[in-house]
Amino acid sequence: AQKVTQAQTEISVVEKEDVTLDCVYETRDTTYYLFWYKQPPSGELVFLIRRNSFDEQNEISGRYSWNFQKSTSSFNFTITASQVVDSAVYFCALSELGSWGKLQFGAGTQVVVTP
């Protein structure tokens, strides 16, 4: 069963617009970790942010922010004031306790930022 769902396949925005990526996850563990990775056209996955299941405090890091809500099993990610360099595929991933840290990825959301 798919444990991480990214319902948006592609989002297109104009530069300087904000873009929010949705992620819904499924787990029975009470301890787990959520991640967002970026995969630019070059192909290499780049770590962006990490959140553990005990910390629902939402944060902002530069132009990135995230909204973690355990009640709805969602871990949404927002890029503020998008730039062309933000064009990439963004993956949400789940790591469950006892899984040796393996990541379970969603299908990804393609973000296209046009000038």
Added chain:
Amino acid sequence: DTGVSQNPRHKITKRGQNVTFRCDPISEHNRLYWYRQTLGQGPEFLTYFQNEAQLEKSRLLSDRFSAERPKGSFSTLEIQRTEQGDSAMYLCASSFPLAISYEQYFGPGTRLTVT
């Protein structure tokens, strides 16, 4: 620190041939993971090493696949009798040893094309 490196970056092979990929993790990382990514999908977990011990293998890893990590340093992934369905990007990642909460650092991947 140098990042995770993978060789070769691209491999084209004929169906039925054997191929071997190499991954060199970040030097102080003792956790090493292999993933496979097909077009339009997120990476899927294949196998995990802690030092030289292979602790988990996905059901995706058929008998034709074998992975090793001698001496707990670099790792190799071999596919025997390749099939067209093996065409994919093979990704290697490593992480710091202490907890599953640590992010994984990915290499650039090896793109396999089976003709």
